[in-house]
Amino acid sequence: MKELVMIIRPEKLEDVKAILDEIHCGGMTLSTVMGCGTQKGTVMEGAVNEIKGFKTTINLLPKVKVEVVVEDKVVEDVITKIRETCATDNVGDGKIFIKNVEDAIRIRTGERGVKGL
Ligand SMILES: Nc1ncnc2c1ncn2[C@@H]1O[C@H](COP(=O)(O)OP(=O)(O)OP(=O)(O)O)[C@@H](O)[C@H]1O
Ligand SMILES: [Mg+2]
Known part of the structure; x- marks a missing residue:
């Protein structure tokens, strides 16, 4: 299993959600963040x-982290x-x-690994 940490433009969130739905991902965690690249x-x-x-000299832009x-x-x-x-x-x-993700556990059932996703 792998964790994908995707930092995207907020207006792309719906497209990203549709992609994750297509692959039947079990869930996602989302945060609104501020950041900068190069x-x-x-x-x-x-x-x-x-x-x-x-105050900061960094120019921060709003992004969404999925x-x-x-x-x-x-x-x-x-x-x-x-x-x-x-x-x-x-x-x-x-x-x-x-x-890399070592393991995943669905707390309700105890299912682990891919079954726990
Ligand atoms: N090396 C990094 N570590 C952690 N977060 C990063 C890193 N690079 C980018 N980010 C996050 O991703 C967001 C978008 O980055 P961005 O796309 O501007 O990267 P970039 O390297 O500057 O590429 P580009 O030249 O295409 O803009 C940033 O606002 C920041 O939140
Ligand atoms: Mg940039």
Whole structure:
């Protein structure tokens, strides 16, 4: 199993949800985040320079972070589909980070591994 941590443009969330539905993923965790990539010094439209009242020289943009644990065999398919829908040719399209996941347990039933997803 792999965890995909996908940081995307907020307006792409519905497309990403549709992709995850297609692969019948068990669930997902979502957070609204602020972040920057390589253009951290560049003033971008919508960027803010303050976080929780503290000033920063980083130009922060609102993004959505989607965390989803999936079977290994669907990972490449998800990456391809996410790129197809989320790549706009502009900077700031986001990133996907991939981590190994040791185990998963559905608390209600005790099912483990892929069955626990
Ligand atoms: N190395 C990183 N570590 C953690 N989070 C990152 C990293 N790179 C990007 N992010 C997150 O992803 C969001 C989008 O990054 P972004 O797409 O701007 O990356 P980039 O490397 O600057 O690529 P591009 O040049 O296409 O803009 C950032 O706002 C930040 O939340
Ligand atoms: Mg960037």
